[in-house]
Ligand SMILES: *[C@@H]1O[C@H](CO)[C@@H](O)[C@H](O)[C@H]1NC(C)=O
Ligand SMILES: *[C@@H]1O[C@H](CO)[C@@H](O)[C@H](O)[C@H]1NC(C)=O
């Protein structure tokens with residue numbers, strides 16, 4: 001009998017090509033929250049995913065893959081400031097572009113998402129600006145935005161057997177609603193109809209409708225996007241309900257699986273390859289088993305990342321999701337691309353976890369994975385301006401990375417360009433040509449690891465007339481005032497007009513409304529620029545030296561190797577993601593003085609090298 005089963009299963013696996021397969025999570029490492037993915041047979045059997053970008057610009061990136069293992073950044077749906085100028089003005093770290101959904105129908109790709117302005121009260125429905133991006137070319141430009149009126153977040157269209165797109169939304173932290181929306185005009189037919197209130201978890205969101213075997217299924221994220229995050233489902237014979245929850249909800253979660261390095265699993269989307277295999281994308285944080293005890297003080301600076309799990313969806317039943325781990329192994333069928341190409345040739349981005357060797361050649365543009373905090377002022381960035389080939393000119397902003405309140409910029413822009421931290425361990429460096437360009441007190445240029453305006457650590461060169469802050473000696477870490485959105489203590493210099501001298505400044509701030517007040521930190525350490533470095537460009541480097549610590553170093557850039565000296569360390573747990581994740585990049589600021597464009601500095605040799613992806617509890 002057993003032998004028969006063995007023979008039968010070998011036979012079966014030969015017939016269906018099912019076998020022990022394996023791949024690694026996360027598939028989109030680093031700041032890639034709230035993913036939505038589709039499989040499009042008409043476009044050379046290609047998978048497409050998109051993720052949330054909150055305040056960042058360009059935003060709503062599109063990644064494509066043919067094998068689910070290699071993901072190429074093929075376009076940014078939000079790629080022109082004119083598409084959404086208001087993005088430059090939303091304040092509050094949690095505002096911006098929320099969970100997008102990508103869908104394909106009749107030659108058109110649509111991404112629907114919401115620009116949320118957390119500063120407005122819930123009663124003011126302009127707090128939620130629901131928006132639609134359409135294109136026939138997912139590798140090129142996306143159309144101008146279509147706005148539609150309707151409160152709520154995480155919209156997703158579903159087409160039944162007619163042409164009408166029923167768009168679900170999650171509303172008022174209560175449950176799932178839907179209404180028909182014309183995706184080419186934005187016309188919505190209100191009122192919303194309630195579909196399902198969820199299984200009882202907090203914050204129902206990310207709702208999606210699918211139809212299979214004569215059932216309509218609603219998939220939902222519940223529990224909030226932190227430790228209690230989970231995937232639940234319900235189904236009905238009618239699109240409009242009533243919906244009945246799955247008997248074994250939640251269908252996927254990491255809550256209380258204390259051995260898992262991958263926590264906060266949820267916000268799924270389901271899609272099926274032409275070979276029949278079902279998949280779910282979702283989000284997760286690599287935070288480890290202790291995360292559930294104290295998620296606001298855990299170590300996961302890269303934030304919410306995109307994971308993939310195989311799904312078994314038997315006919316007439318609820319789907320079964322494999323649990324999330326770093327190495328996914330099991331009896332599932334990975335796609336076998338027909339040609340040698342694992343990603344499309346089209347699209348001008350690179351693989352999602354590629355290194356950078358960017359030399360800003362004359363005539364080139366900055367690559368599409370470079371990011372700005374809110375909408376950049378284009379005139380503050382110029383590739384290889386005259387007399388400075390192979391550099392990116394940064395024209396300084398008055399605002400530094402913290403800004404005046406750690407939260408907003410009122411459209412003024414911060415001169416800052418970055419990329420995602422895509423590996424647990426990495427090195428990032430640039431060279432900065434500062435001498436003769438930074439000339440006045442408070443002028444500063446350098447590099448940063450940045451979670452948001454109130455959580456970032458920097459190393460740079462700064463000119464100062466005095467190192468005597470009003471009431472503190474440099475080098476001390478002290479707590480901020482009690483009021484979490486209160487002003488940042490100003491370091492007024494004693495002798496502002498004295499001849500300024502160059503210093504290496506290691507500085508930063510770690511303040512989050514989520515965190516204990518006494519965990520708030522800010523640091524400023526000044527070291528006079530070593531005499532022998534003063535005539536060179538300076539090389540700055542940030543390195544994740546292990547899973548908990550980043551080092552900040554500097555040295556004189558020369559033709560032979562650079563001797564880097566470490567000036568400071570910070571910890572991943574001081575950059576707790578609210579919703580996003582860390583980026584690394586370069587900035588130029590006059591720290592509130594002299595007006596915009598007080599100076600120009602030139603950065604070069606932009607290097608990012610991934611060293612290791614840690615995917616199991618270290
Ligand atoms: C399919 O791939 C081929 C070869 O790269 C390309 O020429 C063609 O445009 C692709 N078609 C679509 C719809 O992407
Ligand atoms: C909603 O907020 C917008 C933007 O701040 C404002 O113009 C509008 O007056 C507000 N509407 C209500 C009803 O408060």
Ligand SMILES: *[C@@H]1O[C@H](CO)[C@@H](O)[C@H](O)[C@H]1NC(C)=O
Nearest residue numbers: 163164165182183184185187
């Ligand atoms: C959407 O609106 C356009 C323009 O009015 C119209 O041509 C199209 O038929 C509408 N689509 C649906 C599904 O009603």
Ligand SMILES: *[C@@H]1O[C@H](CO)[C@@H](O)[C@H](O)[C@H]1NC(C)=O
Nearest residue numbers: 122151171172173174175192
């Ligand atoms: C939203 O929720 C609040 C309380 O949670 C409730 O009072 C209010 O009626 C709800 N609004 C709608 C439109 O459901």
Ligand SMILES: *[C@@H]1O[C@H](CO)[C@@H](O)[C@H](O)[C@H]1NC(C)=O
Nearest residue numbers: 253256257320321322323324
């Ligand atoms: C996922 O893990 C949970 C907890 O260990 C377990 O109850 C569940 O059966 C697992 N799911 C699958 C599909 O293995």
Ligand SMILES: *[C@@H]1O[C@H](CO)[C@@H](O)[C@H](O)[C@H]1NC(C)=O
Nearest residue numbers: 361362363384387388389390
């Ligand atoms: C800078 O690059 C431009 C365009 O390639 C070239 O014409 C020019 O000669 C270069 N200048 C220097 C100083 O190398």
Ligand SMILES: *[C@@H]1O[C@H](CO)[C@@H](O)[C@H](O)[C@H]1NC(C)=O
Nearest residue numbers: 399400403404490491591592
């Ligand atoms: C950052 O800029 C603000 C003004 O926008 C200023 O108050 C603050 O002191 C600056 N930070 C540093 C480290 O100079």
Ligand SMILES: *[C@@H]1O[C@H](CO)[C@@H](O)[C@H](O)[C@H]1NC(C)=O
Nearest residue numbers: 470471472480481488489490
């Ligand atoms: C330094 O100044 C800040 C803000 O002005 C104040 O909150 C703090 O108590 C002062 N510290 C000392 C030691 O005087």
Ligand SMILES: *[C@@H]1O[C@H](CO)[C@@H](O)[C@H](O)[C@H]1NC(C)=O
Nearest residue numbers: 297514515516517518519520
């Ligand atoms: C910080 O505050 C929390 C309560 O908010 C308290 O439990 C903890 O002991 C405090 N830690 C320190 C170092 O004071």
Ligand SMILES: *[C@@H]1O[C@H](CO)[C@@H](O)[C@H](O)[C@H]1NC(C)=O
Nearest residue numbers: 545546547548549550569618
């Ligand atoms: C990481 O390196 C820092 C600095 O050397 C050290 O204090 C810390 O214990 C290390 N952490 C781990 C997890 O090895």
